Amino acid sequence: MGELLIKNGIVYDPINGVEGEQMDIAIKDGVVVEEVSPQAEVIDASGMLVFPGGVDIHSHIAGSKVNAGRLLRPEDHYRDPEPKTEYTRSGVGYTVPSIFTIGYRYARMGYTTVIEPATPSLKTRHTHEELDDIPILDKACFPLFGNDLMLLEYIRDGKLEEATGYVAWMLEAVKGYAIKIVNPGGLEAWSWGKNLEGIDDEVPGLGITPREILRTLCTISKMLKLPHPIHVHPNNLGKPGNYETTLKTMDCVADLYEGGKPIIHLTHVQFTGYGGHSWLNLSSKAPEIAKYVNAHPHVSVDLGQVIFGEATTMTADGPFQFILHQMTGNKWVNADVEVETGAGVVPYVYKRSNYVNAVQWAIGLELALEVKDPWRVFLTTDHPNAGPFMEYPRVISWLMSRKAREKVVSKLPRSARRRMNIETMDREYTWTEIAIITRAGTAKSLGLKSKGHLGVGADGDVAVYPINPREVDPAKDYKLVRRAFRNAQWVVKEGEVVVSQGRVVSSLKGKTFWVKPSISSDALEAARQEIKGKFKRYYTVEFENYIVPESFLARPCMLKAEGS
Amino acid sequence: MKFVLVTGTTLSQAQGKEHGKVSPKYKEAVAVCELAEEDMERLGVKPGDPVRVTSPYGSVVVKAVKARDPTPGIAFIPTGIWANAVTAPETSAAGIPSYKCIEVEIEPAPGEKVPDLEELLKQSVGVKG
Amino acid sequence: MPVIQGAVCAFCGCVCDDLEVLVENNEIKDVKYACAIGREKVLNCVKERDPRVLIRENGKFREASLEEALDRAAEILANSKYPLLYGWSNTSCEAIKIGVALAEELGGVIDNTACVCHGPGLEAVHEVGVVEGTLGQARHRADLIVYWGCNPTQAHMRHMMRYSAMSQGIFRSGRKERKVVVVDVRKTTTARLADVFLQVKPGKDYELFQALRMAIRDEEIEAEEVAGIPVEQIEELADMMVSCQVGFLFFGLGLTQSSAKNENIAAAISLIRDLNFKTKWLMLPMRGHHNVTGANKVTLWETGYPFAVDFSHGYPRYNPGETSSTDLLARGEVDAALIVASDPVANMPAQIAKHFAKIPVIDIDPLMTATGLLSDVRIPAAFTGIEAEGTLYRMDGVPLVSKKLVEPPEGILPDKILLQRLLEKVRKLRRR
CATH class of the missing domain: 3.40.50.740 (Rossmann fold)
Structure with missing residues (x-):
C-alpha cells in the first residue's frame, strides 16, 4: 500500500474541528498518520477542497429489489452505456446502474462508503453477492425487521428476551449492520393484500400495532448496543397527510431516550412530510417535522431529496408501490418474501411542471434548511427513489445557494409555490455543513469511527475537489460547486489513488461491515436453538443453509457492537 | 396424418439426461413420439413401431409409444435432439424458437431405424472434419 | 458412515436443500428426501462422466x-x-x-x-412488470393454486409437496385447504390432481388469458368458447380467482415456447396484476435448470x-x-x-x-x-x-450455496x- 501525502489542500474535517485550514494529510498502509517518509507519493492539492471520503447512509445499490429494478427497466440502460477502460469494467446507468458502474460513479464523486438500507434477510446472501461486486466502495446492509413473522409473534406474546435473541441471531446470521424497519406490520398485512393506516392499527391476525413493533425494536437496538439506531421508513409513506404518522412514529420512542446519540433515524423524510388531504392539496409539512427534530435530540433524519427527471421507485413497502402503480399506471414489480417482508418497484418521472412533484422537491430542501443541527440531517435522494445518486452535487448547490434554489422555484407552478415555504428560507449551507451532511454526520450516525474524518487512525479515504473554497463563493458560483462535486480531482481509498482528474484509475475491493451485537453467548445460543427448532415451520430453506458465513463475503469487516 | 407437435420435459427424459446424452437410457427415453391410442390405430402403428415425423424444418424417425396424457391430434416428443430435428428455428424477435405447437406430418416408417445420437447429429446438424 | 445434512439438490429450479446424502470412501451411497430425478442425479451422474x-x-x-x-x-x-x-x-x-x-x-x-426457456418471461417483465413472491408465500397462504403450461409431477417433482398444492403451511395446510386448477394442452399427470382442469387449444393461451381478464372485469365475452373452453367455464374460473384469499399462479414452458411466447407471459402478468385490484395474487415461473x-x-x-x-x-x-x-x-x-x-x-x-x-x-x-x-x-x-460447491438461486430468487458432497477425480x-x-x-x- 505504501505512503501518500496530500499536500496543501484546504481541509474540512468537522469531527476534528478543522474548518478550511491549509494542511497536509499523510496516509500510510491505508490509514491516516502523523507523517510519512520523504519517499511517499505526493498529491499537490494546493487551492483545492479536501474532504474525508463521502459516506452515504441510504442508497439502494444492491440486492434483490435493485436487481428487480434493473430487470424492469432495460430502457433505463439503453441510453447510458459505460464502455470498459483499461482500469474499469463496462456497464450501464442510469437510475438503476449495473453493479460496477455504481462503484465507479460514487467514487468519481468522492464517496468511499455507501449503505444499502434494506435487505430481506432470506435474500441477504444475494445482497452480499452484489455488494462484493461493487468496486472501490466500503459498504454495509440493513436487514428488514419490521414484519418478520417470528419476531412479531414474540412481540405479541410479550417475549422481549426471545425477540432480542432473534434480532441478534439474525443480524449475525445474515451479516447485517443495523435494524431496518419498513411500514411496520403493514407488509405482513400486504401478504394478505391489505395494509395498515396508522401506528395504532392492528396487524391482521396478530393483534399488535406498529407502535409496539417500533418500541420493541428500538429497545432491542439499544440493548444490543448497535452502532446505528433503528432506521425507519414509517407507515403511510407517500400518502397526503402522512406527516402526522411520521411525527407519531418519532414520538413513540421519545421516552426510551436516555441522552447521547439519536435512537431513531427517520429516513427519506421528504416522502413522509406531506400535509393536505389529497394529491390536489398536498402541502409541505417539512417545517413541522423540522420543529420536532429541533426539539428532540433522539431523532435524526435524511432527506430523500427529489430530483426532477427519471427515477425508479423501489422499497420494501409493497402496498405503497401498488398504490403508486394504481396512480401512475406505470409498470409494476411486486416481490413478497415469505414470513419476512415485501418489495415493489415502479418507474417514475418527477416533473417540474407537476404540482405534486414541485411540492415534493421543496419538502426535502426545506427540511435540510430548517433542521438546525447538521449532525442529525443527512443528504440522500433515497437513490433511486427520488432521483439518482449522481445528482448529489445538484442538491449540494441548492443547499449552498439561495440563488440556485430560486432559479428552480421561479419555474415551478404558482399553485405549488403557495404550498411550500422554501422562498422564505435564506439559510445557505457552509462547506463545513456540507461535509457534515455527506460524510462526518453520516459516519457518526453509523458509528463508523474510522470514517468521515481525517484524524490520525482514520481510514485513508479522501476526496480532493477541484474548487478553491477560499476563492469561490458557493452562493453565487453554484455551478462551479456542482461541477467540482461531480468529478473529484483525486479520490483516495485506503491510501490508494482510485480517481485522478475525475477518472477511475484503479479498482480495489472494498470492505463489508457487519455488526456482532452485544449479547451474552448463552443468550445467543438459546436464541439459536429456539429459532432452529421452529425454523422448518416458517421457512422453505433449511436453518443451516439460511446462515451466511463470514467466508461468503469477499472482505468482511466485523464490528463489535458497543453502543455510542 | 397431420398432428400438432408438443415437445417438453418428462421424468424419464430428465433421468436419462443425467446418465449422459450418449447413454442408451437417454435414447430410450427421448427418441419416442407419444400418441393417443386412436391416432395410432388410424396411423396403423403399434407401440414400438417406428414413425417418421416431418415438419417444414426437418424430419426424424422415432418410436411410437402410447401417450400417458392422450389427446387425439397432439403428438408429444420429449425435449432432446430427436425432437429438435423438427422444431422451428423462428424466434419471433423474442430469441426463443418454437418448441411447441408445430404442425407436423406423421407416417408409419416400417423397417426404418431410429437413429442413435451420432447418426442423428450427422443427419440433422452436421459433423466436423 | 458420514451423512451430509441439508444437502442442496442441483437438478431443477426447486433447489430442494433438505437432502441427506450418505457418503462412504468418497462415494455417494444413498440419498434421502430427493425426488426421483434428483436421486438419479446425485447417485449416478458421476458414474457417467x-x-x-x-x-x-x-x-x-x-x-x-x-x-x-x-x-x-x-x-x-x-x-x-x-x-x-x-x-x-x-x-x-x-x-x-x-x-x-x-x-x-x-x-x-x-x-x-x-x-x-423462460427468456420470454423476462422480456414480458420489461414490458409490464411482474407480481411475484417467494415459494413460502404459496406454502403458507395460498388457497388457490393455478399451474399453467407446466407439469410439476414430471419436471418439478417435489414442488407440490414442498411449496405449493400439498405443502404444510402456517395458515394453510395440505391439499384439502386449497383449490387447484390446471390449464394445459394435454391432460397431464398434474392435471389429474386438479379440482379444475381446462384443456386449452394448442397455441391459444393468450386468448384465454385475455378472456379471463375480461371476465374478472365483469365484461361480457361475446363468444361461445375461447381457446376451446366454453365461456361459462372461463367465467367460473374467473369467479374462483377473484374470490380466493391468496392465489398463486405457476407457469411453465407451455407458455414461453408456444405461439405468442413473451406476449403469453405479458398477458399472464397482466391478469395477475388485474387480480390484485380485487384480492391477493402472486406468480412465478417454474424455472428448469x-x-x-x-x-x-x-x-x-x-x-x-x-x-x-x-x-x-x-x-x-x-x-x-x-x-x-x-x-x-x-x-x-x-x-x-x-x-x-x-x-x-x-x-x-x-x-x-x-x-x-x-x-x-x-x-x-x-x-x-x-x-x-x-x-x-x-x-x-x-x-x-456434487463435486464442487457454488452459489445458486432458486426459481423464486432465494439464494443458496450447494455443497461439495464428494471430491472430483484427480485432475x-x-x-x-x-x-x-x-x-x-x-x-x-x-x-x-
Missing part, C-alpha cells in the same frame, strides 16, 4: 492434457472476432461471473439457456441485462431477437463458441444448431453430450453441486477454476 480431455485434429478427437486444451481454447477465443459464450444454467454464480468477464474481454456475446435463475441474476447485476448480452461495442447491449444466441446462430454471425454446462446442439432446433458444425466449439461439461461430440476442444469439469476441476485459467490465458494472448 467422460473424463477425457479431447482436442479435434484433422477432424478426429485425440486425447490431450488439460493445459494443452486450455491453450487451444484460449487461442480459439482470442482469434475469434465475435464469439458466443453460452450455457451457464447448471453452474455456479462464481463461474458465471468469470464468464461475463471473459465475454467482455473478448467483445463477444454471453447468453444463458433462458434464451430457450437449478441455477438458470442465478445466471439471469448475475448477468443482470453485472451488465444491466438478464441474458443475450453483447459486448461487441465495449459495453453491454441487449436486444433479444438480435443479440440472442439462437438468432446469432441462425444468422451464422458468431465465429466461435464456448459452451459451459449446457448442450445447445441437442437443445436448440437443428436448423439453429447447424451453425455449431461450422465454427470452432469449446465444450466444458462433466458429461459427453451432442455438443461435446461436435466440439473442437472438450474439457471435462467437476459436477457443480477434474470445477467450472470456476477452468474458466479463471482460460480467462488468464486469453488475456495473455490478447495483450501480445
Whole structure:
C-alpha cells in the first residue's frame, strides 16, 4: 500500500474541528498518520477542497429489489452505456446502474462508503453477492425487521428476551449492520393484500400495532448496543397527510431516550412530510417535522431529496408501490418474501411542471434548511427513489445557494409555490455543513469511527475537489460547486489513488461491515436453538443453509457492537 | 396424418439426461413420439413401431409409444435432439424458437431405424472434419 | 458412515436443500428426501462422466492434457472476432461471473439457456412488470393454486409437496385447504390432481388469458368458447380467482415456447396484476435448470441485462431477437463458441444448431453430450453441486450455496477454476 501525502489542500474535517485550514494529510498502509517518509507519493492539492471520503447512509445499490429494478427497466440502460477502460469494467446507468458502474460513479464523486438500507434477510446472501461486486466502495446492509413473522409473534406474546435473541441471531446470521424497519406490520398485512393506516392499527391476525413493533425494536437496538439506531421508513409513506404518522412514529420512542446519540433515524423524510388531504392539496409539512427534530435530540433524519427527471421507485413497502402503480399506471414489480417482508418497484418521472412533484422537491430542501443541527440531517435522494445518486452535487448547490434554489422555484407552478415555504428560507449551507451532511454526520450516525474524518487512525479515504473554497463563493458560483462535486480531482481509498482528474484509475475491493451485537453467548445460543427448532415451520430453506458465513463475503469487516 | 407437435420435459427424459446424452437410457427415453391410442390405430402403428415425423424444418424417425396424457391430434416428443430435428428455428424477435405447437406430418416408417445420437447429429446438424 | 445434512439438490429450479446424502470412501451411497430425478442425479451422474480431455485434429478427437486444451481454447477465443459464450444454467454464480468477464474481454456475446426457456418471461417483465413472491408465500397462504403450461409431477417433482398444492403451511395446510386448477394442452399427470382442469387449444393461451381478464372485469365475452373452453367455464374460473384469499399462479414452458411466447407471459402478468385490484395474487415461473435463475441474476447485476448480452461495442447491449444466441446462430454471425454446462446442439432446433458444425466449439461439461461430440476442444469439469460447491438461486430468487458432497477425480476441476485459467490465458494472448 505504501505512503501518500496530500499536500496543501484546504481541509474540512468537522469531527476534528478543522474548518478550511491549509494542511497536509499523510496516509500510510491505508490509514491516516502523523507523517510519512520523504519517499511517499505526493498529491499537490494546493487551492483545492479536501474532504474525508463521502459516506452515504441510504442508497439502494444492491440486492434483490435493485436487481428487480434493473430487470424492469432495460430502457433505463439503453441510453447510458459505460464502455470498459483499461482500469474499469463496462456497464450501464442510469437510475438503476449495473453493479460496477455504481462503484465507479460514487467514487468519481468522492464517496468511499455507501449503505444499502434494506435487505430481506432470506435474500441477504444475494445482497452480499452484489455488494462484493461493487468496486472501490466500503459498504454495509440493513436487514428488514419490521414484519418478520417470528419476531412479531414474540412481540405479541410479550417475549422481549426471545425477540432480542432473534434480532441478534439474525443480524449475525445474515451479516447485517443495523435494524431496518419498513411500514411496520403493514407488509405482513400486504401478504394478505391489505395494509395498515396508522401506528395504532392492528396487524391482521396478530393483534399488535406498529407502535409496539417500533418500541420493541428500538429497545432491542439499544440493548444490543448497535452502532446505528433503528432506521425507519414509517407507515403511510407517500400518502397526503402522512406527516402526522411520521411525527407519531418519532414520538413513540421519545421516552426510551436516555441522552447521547439519536435512537431513531427517520429516513427519506421528504416522502413522509406531506400535509393536505389529497394529491390536489398536498402541502409541505417539512417545517413541522423540522420543529420536532429541533426539539428532540433522539431523532435524526435524511432527506430523500427529489430530483426532477427519471427515477425508479423501489422499497420494501409493497402496498405503497401498488398504490403508486394504481396512480401512475406505470409498470409494476411486486416481490413478497415469505414470513419476512415485501418489495415493489415502479418507474417514475418527477416533473417540474407537476404540482405534486414541485411540492415534493421543496419538502426535502426545506427540511435540510430548517433542521438546525447538521449532525442529525443527512443528504440522500433515497437513490433511486427520488432521483439518482449522481445528482448529489445538484442538491449540494441548492443547499449552498439561495440563488440556485430560486432559479428552480421561479419555474415551478404558482399553485405549488403557495404550498411550500422554501422562498422564505435564506439559510445557505457552509462547506463545513456540507461535509457534515455527506460524510462526518453520516459516519457518526453509523458509528463508523474510522470514517468521515481525517484524524490520525482514520481510514485513508479522501476526496480532493477541484474548487478553491477560499476563492469561490458557493452562493453565487453554484455551478462551479456542482461541477467540482461531480468529478473529484483525486479520490483516495485506503491510501490508494482510485480517481485522478475525475477518472477511475484503479479498482480495489472494498470492505463489508457487519455488526456482532452485544449479547451474552448463552443468550445467543438459546436464541439459536429456539429459532432452529421452529425454523422448518416458517421457512422453505433449511436453518443451516439460511446462515451466511463470514467466508461468503469477499472482505468482511466485523464490528463489535458497543453502543455510542 | 397431420398432428400438432408438443415437445417438453418428462421424468424419464430428465433421468436419462443425467446418465449422459450418449447413454442408451437417454435414447430410450427421448427418441419416442407419444400418441393417443386412436391416432395410432388410424396411423396403423403399434407401440414400438417406428414413425417418421416431418415438419417444414426437418424430419426424424422415432418410436411410437402410447401417450400417458392422450389427446387425439397432439403428438408429444420429449425435449432432446430427436425432437429438435423438427422444431422451428423462428424466434419471433423474442430469441426463443418454437418448441411447441408445430404442425407436423406423421407416417408409419416400417423397417426404418431410429437413429442413435451420432447418426442423428450427422443427419440433422452436421459433423466436423 | 458420514451423512451430509441439508444437502442442496442441483437438478431443477426447486433447489430442494433438505437432502441427506450418505457418503462412504468418497462415494455417494444413498440419498434421502430427493425426488426421483434428483436421486438419479446425485447417485449416478458421476458414474457417467467422460473424463477425457479431447482436442479435434484433422477432424478426429485425440486425447490431450488439460493445459494443452486450455491453450487451444484460449487461442480459439482470442482469434475469434465475435464469439458466443453460452450455457451457464447448471453452474455456479462464481463461474458465471468469470464468464461475463471473459465475454467482455473478448467483445463477444454471453447468453444463458433462458434464451430457450423462460427468456420470454423476462422480456414480458420489461414490458409490464411482474407480481411475484417467494415459494413460502404459496406454502403458507395460498388457497388457490393455478399451474399453467407446466407439469410439476414430471419436471418439478417435489414442488407440490414442498411449496405449493400439498405443502404444510402456517395458515394453510395440505391439499384439502386449497383449490387447484390446471390449464394445459394435454391432460397431464398434474392435471389429474386438479379440482379444475381446462384443456386449452394448442397455441391459444393468450386468448384465454385475455378472456379471463375480461371476465374478472365483469365484461361480457361475446363468444361461445375461447381457446376451446366454453365461456361459462372461463367465467367460473374467473369467479374462483377473484374470490380466493391468496392465489398463486405457476407457469411453465407451455407458455414461453408456444405461439405468442413473451406476449403469453405479458398477458399472464397482466391478469395477475388485474387480480390484485380485487384480492391477493402472486406468480412465478417454474424455472428448469437449478441455477438458470442465478445466471439471469448475475448477468443482470453485472451488465444491466438478464441474458443475450453483447459486448461487441465495449459495453453491454441487449436486444433479444438480435443479440440472442439462437438468432446469432441462425444468422451464422458468431465465429466461435464456448459452451459451459449446457448442450445447445441437442437443445436448440437443428436448423439453429447447424451453425455449431461450422465454427470452432469449446465444450466444458462433466458429461459427453451432442455438443461435446461436435466440439473442437472438450474439457471435462467437476459436477457443480456434487463435486464442487457454488452459489445458486432458486426459481423464486432465494439464494443458496450447494455443497461439495464428494471430491472430483484427480485432475477434474470445477467450472470456476477452468474458466479463471482460460480467462488468464486469453488475456495473455490478447495483450501480445
